[in-house]
Structure formats: C-alpha cells, structure tokens
C-alpha cells in the first residue's frame with residue numbers, strides 16, 4: 001500500500017482561489033476578543049422562554065404605494081396595544097431581549113440630551129427611559145447604551161424645531177459588540193430590517209453611540225433601508241421635529257425573521273435576498289455552483305480544530321474544492337467574505353460568531369457545525385435552528401469526549417465536567433472551560449460520514 005507523505009501545507013486550493021483567499025488571512029472577519037460570553041450565560045438560562053409574541057397576523061389589505069404613517073407605525077405594536085397607541089399616541093412593547101416604543105404623532109427629539117418630547121394635552125405627564133438595543137437581558141452591555149428619555153408633556157409652548165422632518169425617526173444604538181458579526185446581524189441589522197423595511201426607505205435613522213466602522217461596514221444594507229443620511233446625535237446636537245418615531249428595534253429571535261410578526265409579512269428568505277442585494281451576491285441557490293466548494297473556517301485562538309490538515313485530503317477526495325479561511329487580526333471585509341461564502345456549497349466550522357456567515361450561503365447549501373462539549377444549547381440556538389429556518393441544510397457533528405481537549409484536562413470520560421457540563425461549573429468558570437478552554441481533534445473517519453452526507457445534499461439539490 002502506498003503511504004501518503006505527511007503534508008505540511010494546509011492550503012491545497014486552486015491558485016486563483018488562493019489569490020482570493022490570501023487577503024482574507026489578514027482580515028479579521030470574525031470577531032474581537034470579547035468572544036461569546038453571552039452564549040454561555042444564555043446556555044445556563046436556557047429555560048427562559050422566547051419573546052412573548054403576539055398571535056394575530058397582520059395582513060396588508062390595501063395595496064398602496066405609501067400607507068398612512070400612522071398605520072405603518074401602529075403595525076409595529078402588538079395587537080393589544082394598538083388602541084392605547086391610538087388613544088395616547090404612545091405605546092411600548094417589551095420582550096425578553098428587546099424593547100421598542102412607538103410615538104404616533106408630532107414630536108421633538110433633542111439629540112443633545114436624547115430626549116423625545118411628545119406634546120399632549122389630554123393626559124397627564126409620563127416619562128419613560130429606554131436603552132434602544134436588542135439585548136435587554138444583558139445588564140453589562142446596556143451600561144454602554146445611551147438612554148433615551150421619552151416624555152409626554154402637556155406643553156403649551158413647544159420648543160422650536162431646528163430641523164423639521166416629514167418622515168418618522170428610528171432611534172437605535174450601535175453600542176455593544178460591534179465588530180462581532182453575530183451581534184451586528186442579530187441585534188442591529190436583522191431587527192432594523194424587521195422594524196423599518198415596510199417604510200420603504202422613508203425613515204430617518206438616529207444612531208446613538210454612533211460607530212463609524214459599523215456604518216461603513218453595512219453602508220450598502222443601511223442605504224437600502226433609508227434614503228437619508230444617518231444622524232449621529234453627538235455631532236448633530238439639535239432639536240429635530242418628526243411626525244412620529246420608533247425608539248428601539250423589534251426583535252424576533254436569534255438570527256431570525258418571523259414572517260407572521262412583521263408588518264408586511266417578510267420572511268427570512270426576504271432578508272437573505274436583502275443581503276444578496278446589499279452585498280451584491282451572485283448565488284441564490286446552491287445548484288448554481290458548478291463544482292461543490294467547501295469552506296473550512298479555521299479558528300486561531302479558542303475552539304481550534306487541531307487537525308485541519310488531516311481533514312482536507314478527505315474532503316478533497318470526496319470531490320470538494322476546499323478553501324481554508326483562517327481568522328485574522330485586522331478589520332473585517334464583509335463585502336469580500338460574504339461573496340466568498342456565497343460561492344460555497346458547504347460551510348464547516350466549530351461553534352463561534354464566524355458561523356453567522358451562514359446568512360450568506362445560497363439556499364440549499366449545507367452548514368456543518370462542529371458541536372463541542374458543553375455548547376450544545378448555544379450551537380443549536382444561535383446557528384443550528386436559524387440555519388434550518390433560512391433554507392440552509394444543517395448538519396451537526398457532535399464530538400465525542402475523545403475528540404475534545406477537555407478529556408485530557410479532566411482525565412476521564414465519566415468526570416462530571418464531561419458528563420454534565422450544565423451542572424459542573426458556575427457561569428463564568430463554565431465559560432472559561434467550554435468556550436475558551438476547549439480545542440478539538442476531529443476523528444476524521446467519523447467526520448467523513450458527515451461530509452458524505454453534505455455532498456449528497458448538495459448533489460441532490462436539483463441541478
């Protein structure tokens with residue numbers, strides 16, 4: 001039998017692909033070192049229910065180019081709060097992860113103090129303070145979000161408007177984990193799509209905690225949602241008048257769009273179409289890709305796959321053109337990376353924010369997640385369930401204890417840290433062990449079965 005020479009080279013790709021990938025090696029398309037402590041926290045609190053979502057569908061009955069503003073706004077509140085909104089001109093919906101308030105009438109926003117004043121003569125003064133970011137359960141993060149004071153007052157002499165707008169304001173924040181593609185998509189871009197798509201670009205964004213790199217990175221997506229220049233309250237301290245406002249963004253679920261809970265019934269598939277348009281992506285369906293191409297996302301610090309170079313020949317032997325993309329240190333280039341991912345039929349990676357890029361896969365492509373010990377809930381919640389819901393096949397490669405570096409750490413298979421990750425540690429310690437302290441050495445023979453399945457899904461995709 002011929003023996004394969006041990007290979008040192010990790011990259012066995014056709015030269016032009018290599019040229020394409022090379023710059024990526026220097027680009028941090030993944031996320032900063034903050035990592036995913038949130039996943040661990042939520043893993044622990046996994047019994048928490050998903051947001052309380054209203055039950056009644058909204059159907060667009062009138063086909064008009066522009067619906068009246070009041071109906072566009074009231075479509076964003078829960079059925080049971082519509083009456084209140086009509087009566088008082090103001091209503092808020094609070095869910096587990098998000099809060100958003102609607103003001104359905106003329107108002108002023110003083111961007112210097114981030115105060116929204118709603119003049120009103122028929123009810124007593126009310127004041128509400130909210131932090132407009134879709135991660136209400138995270139007190140640490142909320143500390144970095146500038147509060148918005150909303151006060152409804154019996155004003156006789158209103159403030160003078162320095163700028164008078166004819167379209168509603170949408171106030172949200174880009175504080176938080178900007179730089180981390182999971183959080184950017186999950187807490188800002190998708191909620192923004194849900195909240196504002198039905199305004200047909202006729203909205204004025206007021207972006208608190210304005211992060212220029214975020215705005216630059218998503219400029220193409222943002223400009224499909226608004227035709228107006230985004231206001232940065234810090235550099236534009238004025239009193240603006242609006243005919244209505246949305247403060248905070250509506251959120252459905254992690255990387256999800258629920259079409260029955262969005263004003264004009266848009267779905268995840270519409271959101272993915274929106275992404276393809278924003279980033280100018282070529283492939284809508286995996287069958288458009290001629291030769292099955294597989295991307296292996298290589299993590300470099302935590303949750304590393306230690307024997308990637310053993311996996312690649314096996315993948316190639318099955319007929320995949322393999323691209324290995326390593327996490328890099330610099331700024332992300334979402335434009336380049338999204339189009340690279342979009343040209344792949346299969347996407348393989350260990351649990352982590354980089355898997356958010358599954359959003360860019362064509363329909364019918366395959367997402368393969370290497371599911372590590374102690375991270376099952378997070379793996380399913382953040383990437384598994386969303387993948388299936390967006391029309392991407394999802395394959396889970398659940399590792400055996402023998403494949404985890406933790407087996408060495410704890411010595412035996414029946415150690416509680418291996419058998420009961422949920423119960424073994426307090427939250428912070430658990431995060432250190434399972435998220436930051438675990439690498440994996442894949443059993444290539446066993447992984448091959450998952451790859452065979454991935455290949456057959458791709459080939460059955462209806463060429």
Ligand SMILES: *[C@@H]1O[C@H](CO)[C@@H](O)[C@H](O)[C@H]1NC(C)=O
Pocket residue numbers: 053054055056253258259260261
């Ligand atoms: C979507 O929203 C509807 C209506 O609010 C709700 O009944 C349903 O459970 C939601 N679906 C998912 C998958 O969350």
Ligand SMILES: *[C@@H]1O[C@H](CO)[C@@H](O)[C@H](O)[C@H]1NC(C)=O
Pocket residue numbers: 121122123124154156
């Ligand atoms: C609002 O102010 C006007 C004038 O000061 C007063 O007549 C009216 O009673 C006030 N309304 C409420 C609800 O306080």
Ligand SMILES: *[C@@H]1O[C@H](CO)[C@@H](O)[C@H](O)[C@H]1NC(C)=O
Pocket residue numbers: 163231235236238
């Ligand atoms: C402030 O916002 C208004 C309204 O959008 C705009 O016309 C004006 O140019 C902005 N000023 C600055 C300094 O950006």
